[in-house]
Amino acid sequence: MICRPALTRGSQLALRRQGAAKLAQRGFAAVASPKASYEPTSIAGVKVASRDDNGPTTRLAIVAKAGTRYEPLPGLTVGLEEYAFKNTERRSALRIVREAELLGGQLSAYHTREALILQANFLREDLPYFTELLAEVISKTRYTTHEFHEEVEDIIRAKQAKVAAPAIALDAAHSVAFHTGLGAPLYPTPSTPIASYLNESSVAAFAEAVYSKSTIAVIADGASEAGLSKWIEPFFKDVPAESPSPLKVTPTKYFGGEQRIPRIGPNSMVLAFPGASLSANQPETAVLVGLLGGQSTIKWSPGFSLLSNATATAPGAQAQATNYAYSDAGLLAIQINGQAAAVRKAAEAAVKALKGVAEGGVSQENLVKAIAKAKFNLLSGSEVSGVGIVHAGANLVHGNQPMQVTEAVKALESVTADKLKAAAKTLLDGKASVAAVGDLHVLPFAEEIGLKV
Amino acid sequence: MPAPSLVSAVVKRPWLTKLLTPLAGWYANAAGYRQMGLRADDLIVEENETVLKALHRLSPKESYDRIYRIRRATQLSLQHKLLPKSEWTKPEEDVPYLTPIIEQLHAEDKERKELDTVVVLKKH
Numbered sequence: 021m022i023c024r025p026a027l028t029r030g031s032q033l034a035l036r037r038q039g040a041a042k043l044a045q046r047g048f049a050a051v052a053s054p055k056a057s058y059e060p061t062s063i064a065g066v067k068v069a070s071r072d073d074n075g076p077t078t079r080l081a082i083v084a085k086a087g088t089r090y091e092p093l094p095g096l097t098v099g100l101e102e103y104a105f106k107n108t109e110r111r112s113a114l115r116i117v118r119e120a121e122l123l124g125g126q127l128s129a130y131h132t133r134e135a136l137i138l139q140a141n142f143l144r145e146d147l148p149y150f151t152e153l154l155a156e157v158i159s160k161t162r163y164t165t166h167e168f169h170e171e172v173e174d175i176i177r178a179k180q181a182k183v184a185a186p187a188i189a190l191d192a193a194h195s196v197a198f199h200t201g202l203g204a205p206l207y208p209t210p211s212t213p214i215a216s217y218l219n220e221s222s223v224a225a226f227a228e229a230v231y232s233k234s235t236i237a238v239i240a241d242g243a244s245e246a247g248l249s250k251w252i253e254p255f256f257k258d259v260p261a262e263s264p265s266p267l268k269v270t271p272t273k274y275f276g277g278e279q280r281i282p283r284i285g286p287n288s289m290v291l292a293f294p295g296a297s298l299s300a301n302q303p304e305t306a307v308l309v310g311l312l313g314g315q316s317t318i319k320w321s322p323g324f325s326l327l328s329n330a331t332a333t334a335p336g337a338q339a340q341a342t343n344y345a346y347s348d349a350g351l352l353a354i355q356i357n358g359q360a361a362a363v364r365k366a367a368e369a370a371v372k373a374l375k376g377v378a379e380g381g382v383s384q385e386n387l388v389k390a391i392a393k394a395k396f397n398l399l400s401g402s403e404v405s406g407v408g409i410v411h412a413g414a415n416l417v418h419g420n421q422p423m424q425v426t427e428a429v430k431a432l433e434s435v436t437a438d439k440l441k442a443a444a445k446t447l448l449d450g451k452a453s454v455a456a457v458g459d460l461h462v463l464p465f466a467e468e469i470g471l472k473v
Numbered sequence: 474m475p476a477p478s479l480v481s482a483v484v485k486r487p488w489l490t491k492l493l494t495p496l497a498g499w500y501a502n503a504a505g506y507r508q509m510g511l512r513a514d515d516l517i518v519e520e521n522e523t524v525l526k527a528l529h530r531l532s533p534k535e536s537y538d539r540i541y542r543i544r545r546a547t548q549l550s551l552q553h554k555l556l557p558k559s560e561w562t563k564p565e566e567d568v569p570y571l572t573p574i575i576e577q578l579h580a581e582d583k584e585r586k587e588l589d590t591v592v593v594l595k596k597h
Contacts, residue, residue, distance in 0.1 A: 112581065118588045166530040 057402070058239065058412040058422040064253040065233045065261055069412045069422050070240040078242040079141050082154050083413025086136035086230035088204040089346070090267050095214030097131050098179070098207060099223040100230075102172040104129035104138050108160040113167070116153065125150060133194070133202055134346055135414050136230070147247045155255040158231040163224035176218075180210045185457045186357050188281060189288035192455035196277035197292055197351055201270060225265070232263035237416035239409045272349040276451030278466045278473045287360045287458025289367050291471065293447040295343045295350030298411070299420045303394075303431040304443040305343050305352060310393035311382060311440070312354065312374070314340030317393075324389045326377070327354065330369035336362035339370055347418035352447065360462035371469045378444035381437050390440075394432050399425065448472075498564060507562040508555045509546040514571040515539060523582075527574040535570055
């Protein structure tokens with residue numbers, strides 16, 4: 021006779037096994053994952069890219085081709101940025117702020133070298149209000165004289181005072197690398213003469229040139245496509261299709277060189293090389309950035325990255341590699357900040373590490389780690405809303421498609437050690453752009469650390 | 474607070490405006506400031522925050538001209554003299570240049586007060 025508990029136990033076990041098998045079949049990706057890439061469309065002549073993860077909040081941004089690269093006179097981009105959300109023909113700046121607060125929204129304006137971004141983050145159901153607001157800001161701002169003197173000027177001055185050594189070094193590296201256009205400083209320093217160029221009428225003229233349907237893109241993260249197509253059409257009616265006085269754009273050329281700026285306080289060095297542009301298919305640059313790395317991403321260890329190992333020998337300095345990608349050029353920059361002596365040591369070690377890659381290649385283990393890091397940088401960058409919006413917008417206003425994340429990840433996986441070695445070799449054979457800011461008695465010349473300029 | 478005024482009530486009624494315009498012209502001439510080269514807006518009392526702010530918002534040229542007119546008038550007052558007739562302020566020159574800015578500032582203040590005491594009714 022078979023006892024009952026034994027019977028039931030067997031059936032229980034069998035059931036459990038079945039369930040486990042099913043689980044194994046289902047795998048990890050069964051949950052519907054949100055779309056990683058922005059879908060480009062065109063609504064009433066406006067370039068729109070949207071991505072909807074059905075979340076409770078929305079990020080809506082207007083990305084205009086109005087970064088420092090395109091400003092005809094120095095300082096206009098920052099002027100236009102500070103004029104965002106000021107008095108319009110329909111309502112005052114105060115009302116805009118109070119209404120946005122009542123709806124729990126966040127308004128911000130910021131710029132990169134190529135784009136000026138007006139962004140609103142808000143609750144999903146307030147899409148019509150903020151779509152109207154952003155369209156009103158770009159088409160109906162009044163650019164009044166008293167706001168310029170009472171608010172805009174003061175804020176620009178306060179922000180200028182905050183421009184620190186790392187930003188100055190990066191601007192200097194861009195300036196020697198690209199001269200005009202992309203070489204314009206991201207934020208003018210207090211010693212940059214902008215007062216004679218920057219006034220409310222020059223800003224208004226710049227706004228007229230850059231706020232047209234052909235030079236802006238609307239990027240929506242978390243808004244339904246139905247809502248966008250319903251509200252963008254009526255509210256963007258007053259935005260001109262073509263600007264009456266379009267800006268001249270000259271293609272970027274890489275020059276290279278060296279610039280040294282004496283400065284009291286923190287020290288900074290930038291060693292920059294031609295990098296990958298937004299549209300370029302150069303996965304090895306991204307992997308090289310992952311390999312160079314900088315800040316350790318794990319606890320209690322400098323990690324595998326070449327720069328963090330280089331700075332481990334020079335305490336007091338931090339190094340970081342970044343590829344600054346623009347529409348028709350890129351700049352792979354190694355930035356080193358800290359005390360002068362440590363910066364010198366770290367710069368020497370960084371170039372040595374890069375030479376090591378160019379001559380001896382990279383171990384298989386480090387390659388795998390670098391590819392994984394590059395993949396993480398790419399995916400988390402496209403997920404974190406700010407970076408994703410800027411990237412998608414910059415691509416769209418320059419007539420490219422938004423980055424296709426899955427394809428980009430596949431390209432990263434195809435990078436081999438030989439490709440990486442060749443990429444490092446091209447960097448070192450070409451002309452570098454080197455900027456040193458701080459105690460020039462200690463900071464080395466490019467020649468001394470073994471770079472060609 | 475702006476001083477109470479009947480201007481808007483008069484302007485709303487065209488027949489009253491027509492009736493009072495010559496009278497207003499006579500009064501402005503009789504007030505005597507035009508004979509000293511001033512404009513009506515030069516007489517606005519400037520010892521208060523709103524007017525001071527409005528004066529800041531004048532263009533450099535307007536501000537300079539205003540100071541010039543006031544200094545000239547002060548000098549005339551000290552000397553007990555009037556300007557020669559050719560230099561009197563003409564009625565078409567006597568335009569409000571400061572009042573619009575003061576009105577704009579009053580509107581800003583009013584809007585701020587209203588927004589500070591706003592009652593939010595949620596309809597959804």
